[in-house]
Amino acid sequence: MEFVKDLKFDEKGLIPAVAQDAVSGEILMLAYMNEESIKQTIETGHAVYFSRSRQELWEKGATSGNIQNVVDMYVDCDRDAIVLKVNQTGNACHTNNHSCFFRKVENGKLIEIPTGLAARPGILYDVYNVIVDRVKNPKEGSYTNYLFEKGIDKMLKKVGEEAAEVIIASKNYVKSEVQYETADLLYHLSVVLVEQGLTWDDIFIELQKRYK
Incomplete structure (x- = not known):
């Protein structure tokens, strides 16, 4: 996994990772990864992130069952951000919305648009x-x-x-x-x-x- 050496991690050894539905293209969530979580993600095929609050690795869905099977991994032009194309089982967000991005800015205000599990190609x-x-x-x-x-x-x-x-x-x-x-x-x-x-x-x- 030589490409990991070329990534630009922050001072805490982390890099932002965006999870995107491989079918619909919907943005599901933003999390962080370190070298070890990237390695485990590639080895297992399941998205593994690094929890900044708990200071430990966590496999998405290990407890809830809402796992993310990784289809592809992309790195941006500056090599300081990652996009994971995933097949999401269940909902990505702990609020029981399919995507964490269910708040829309409309006329300067935040409008909540709940996303249901069934209302998606996945x-x-x-x-x-x-x-x-x-x-x-x-x-x-x-x-x-x-x-x-x-x-x-x-x-x-x-x-x-x-x-x-x-x-x-x-x-x-x-x-x-x-x-x-x-x-x-x-x-x-x-x-x-x-x-x-x-x-x-x-x-x-x-x-x-x-x-x-």
């Missing part, structure tokens, strides 16, 4: 991970386990049915139904992706190739 990762967990740890009465027991034909039938429901809702111009049926469709597509050994990242990469 929810697809959460749904996907739950499906993977159901496959590894079957749960009695689980609809997901039922689909895997029935196999690919049942899964694809449900994808077709939900796609048809989206079409019907859209033709009727009922927004709430379009919203509901689209969510159903995305869930069943997630089931198929898990069954096929694909992830949402694979789909996003394919989309990125087409729209560069």
Whole structure:
């Protein structure tokens, strides 16, 4: 990890690190890192920071479960700041907002705009991970386990049915139904992706190739 030697840490051996949602681009939080936390982040793939108040390393989500899987790490032009592109499990902020930056300056005043867990693209990762967990740890009465027991034909039938429901809702111009049926469709597509050994990242990469 020779690049660490080129970073410009402050007098306390720290460097600011911004965590950004790898899917939506949303800024999640600001924390600090030192050489050891950077090393552990790279080795584990999970964001590890340095707590200035406790004067110790802390892995994001080690207690809450809201871990950050690091996709990429960037260093700015002056080498005195870091950006972590992460897949956030749960919420990043201790206030139970997805992002710590939920206060907006409007007309010289601070306006709070709470951010919900479900109101973000990253929810697809959460749904996907739950499906993977159901496959590894079957749960009695689980609809997901039922689909895997029935196999690919049942899964694809449900994808077709939900796609048809989206079409019907859209033709009727009922927004709430379009919203509901689209969510159903995305869930069943997630089931198929898990069954096929694909992830949402694979789909996003394919989309990125087409729209560069």
